[in-house]
Amino acid sequence: MVTKTEETELNQLENQVENGGGGVWEYLCLVRKLKVRRSELVLKHGLSILNDPGKRSALGPDEWTLYEQVAIAAMDCQSLAVAQNCIKVLQKKFPESKRVGKIEALLLEAKGMWEEAEKAYSILLEDNPLDQVIHKRKVAMAKAQGKPSLAIEHLNKYLEVFMADHDAWRELAEIYVSLQMYKQAAFCYEELILSQPTLPLYHLAYAEVLYTIGGHENLIAARKYYASTIDLTGGKSTRALLGICLCGSAIAQLSKGRNKEDKDMAAPELQSLAATALEKEYKQKAPAKLNLLSSALRSLKL
Amino acid sequence: MGTGTNVELKYEISQNAYIKLVLHSLRHKTAAVNGVLVGRLSPKDEGLVEISDSVPLFHSNLPLLPPLEISLVMIEEHYVAQGLSVVGYFHANERFDDVEVCGVAKNIGDHISRYFPQAPILLLNNKKLEALSKDYISSEKWKDVIDFDDHLDDVTKDWLNPGLFN
Numbered sequence: 001m002v003t004k005t006e007e008t009e010l011n012q013l014e015n016q017v018e019n020g021g022g023g024v025w026e027y028l029c030l031v032r033k034l035k036v037r038r039s040e041l042v043l044k045h046g047l048s049i050l051n052d053p054g055k056r057s058a059l060g061p062d063e064w065t066l067y068e069q070v071a072i073a074a075m076d077c078q079s080l081a082v083a084q085n086c087i088k089v090l091q092k093k094f095p096e097s098k099r100v101g102k103i104e105a106l107l108l109e110a111k112g113m114w115e116e117a118e119k120a121y122s123i124l125l126e127d128n129p130l131d132q133v134i135h136k137r138k139v140a141m142a143k144a145q146g147k148p149s150l151a152i153e154h155l156n157k158y159l160e161v162f163m164a165d166h167d168a169w170r171e172l173a174e175i176y177v178s179l180q181m182y183k184q185a186a187f188c189y190e191e192l193i194l195s196q197p198t199l200p201l202y203h204l205a206y207a208e209v210l211y212t213i214g215g216h217e218n219l220i221a222a223r224k225y226y227a228s229t230i231d232l233t234g235g236k237s238t239r240a241l242l243g244i245c246l247c248g249s250a251i252a253q254l255s256k257g258r259n260k261e262d263k264d265m266a267a268p269e270l271q272s273l274a275a276t277a278l279e280k281e282y283k284q285k286a287p288a289k290l291n292l293l294s295s296a297l298r299s300l301k302l
Numbered sequence: 303m304g305t306g307t308n309v310e311l312k313y314e315i316s317q318n319a320y321i322k323l324v325l326h327s328l329r330h331k332t333a334a335v336n337g338v339l340v341g342r343l344s345p346k347d348e349g350l351v352e353i354s355d356s357v358p359l360f361h362s363n364l365p366l367l368p369p370l371e372i373s374l375v376m377i378e379e380h381y382v383a384q385g386l387s388v389v390g391y392f393h394a395n396e397r398f399d400d401v402e403v404c405g406v407a408k409n410i411g412d413h414i415s416r417y418f419p420q421a422p423i424l425l426l427n428n429k430k431l432e433a434l435s436k437d438y439i440s441s442e443k444w445k446d447v448i449d450f451d452d453h454l455d456d457v458t459k460d461w462l463n464p465g466l467f468n
Binding site for chain 2: 037144146174177178179180205207208209211212214238239242243246281282285286288289292293295296299300
């Protein structure tokens with residue numbers, strides 16, 4: 001995951017590079033470090049270095065890392081010829097290399113040659129059965145072929161071994177959500193909250209899934225997690241503030257006709273606090289939308 | 303989304319509404335995206351749905367309810383003043399060759415059609431997008447499209463996309 005500071009730095013470098021202000025190598029290194037997906041730009045600017053013999057030799061041993069980075073970016077942009085050329089260079093320099101072998105298998109994936117890619121990965125796994133990247137490629141291939149259940153199966157097996165891989169838990173949660181398997185998604189977020197309880201992202205995601213499942217208990221729980229998100233973000237999460245209002249409204253709807261003992265005591269104060277915070281935010285940052293927000297909040301109170 | 307009556311339904315979509323949705327798909331090439339169609343039943347012809355605008359909604363976690371509910375409330379509030387409402391749903395699948403109308407699209411489409419029975423679901427044909435995209439990609443207009451996801455992350459971003467076609 002990328003922090004806000006890192007994101008700002010990345011965007012600044014990106015602007016600089018795109019407007020001819022130099023810093024291409026720094027940009028490419030940052031993209032690599034943060035593991036973000038900026039394939040079109042990496043391809044464009046990476047090639048500008050690789051195609052210039054002077055710039056290329058200035059990189060020294062980093063030249064090969066760049067070939068690898070550009071090959072992968074090229075595949076993401078379906079520029080398979082470019083990818084093939086980069087791989088040829090790497091094959092020449094590092095014959096018999098497993099790392100190059102992985103990129104070759106990736107190219108098979110990019111070409112849609114699924115069986116061949118599977119075979120290639122299986123061979124690579126024989127020598128290194130705990131290679132996390134290859135295991136994840138199997139999940140990616142299942143997703144790409146439109147086989148989400150297979151992707152889920154692979155991912156669950158992966159997590160039995162690598163249970164501390166937070167990105168994998170998130171990926172699994174998102175696949176479950178895309179299939180509307182909300183209870184399973186909730187389980188994934190519970191694991192994430194247990195292992196990293198101070199990350200507001202997980203509290204927020206969990207709240208949204210609970211709300212989507214619905215029902216009185218889940219709505220009460222959702223509100224708690226929206227509240228903890230607000231706590232962890234110092235009140236800056238618009239989604240969580242809106243979530244509080246939505247929960248209040250949904251709980252009130254469900255409570256119609258219920259006994260007085262079940263009456264939702266926390267609601268009015270919490271909801272008006274959230275509403276006030278939202279109106280303040282919109283007044284400051286999006287005044288043109290303030291009226292819209294206010295009438296939306298009013299209709300939620302009904 | 304049935305007709306219910308003997309009238310044959312026709313749909314007219316404005317260029318801007320259409321282009322906005324295409325640009326949204328181009329901006330988030332590696333994700334599924336969705337949006338709503340805004341318009342009204344033609345006052346002159348009860349078989350014609352005039353789609354005059356569209357609002358791009360999300361590019362992540364499409365099936366989750368809270369952002370969807372909030373967006374629909376705000377969008378309806380905004381357009382009711384112009385005599386318009388949400389009249390349909392737009393969806394583009396994540397994968398290149400996926401032409402299925404998934405569960406999410408059906409659910410949201412059903413929900414919208416409860417309020418506007420003639421509501422269509424527009425599903426993007428990703429393969430045709432490839433041919434179309436050369437003009438739009440070179441202008442890089444897709445970088446400017448704002449959706450509701452962007453707005454919720456930063457309220458200064460306007461999901462109405464006011465300057466998009468200037």
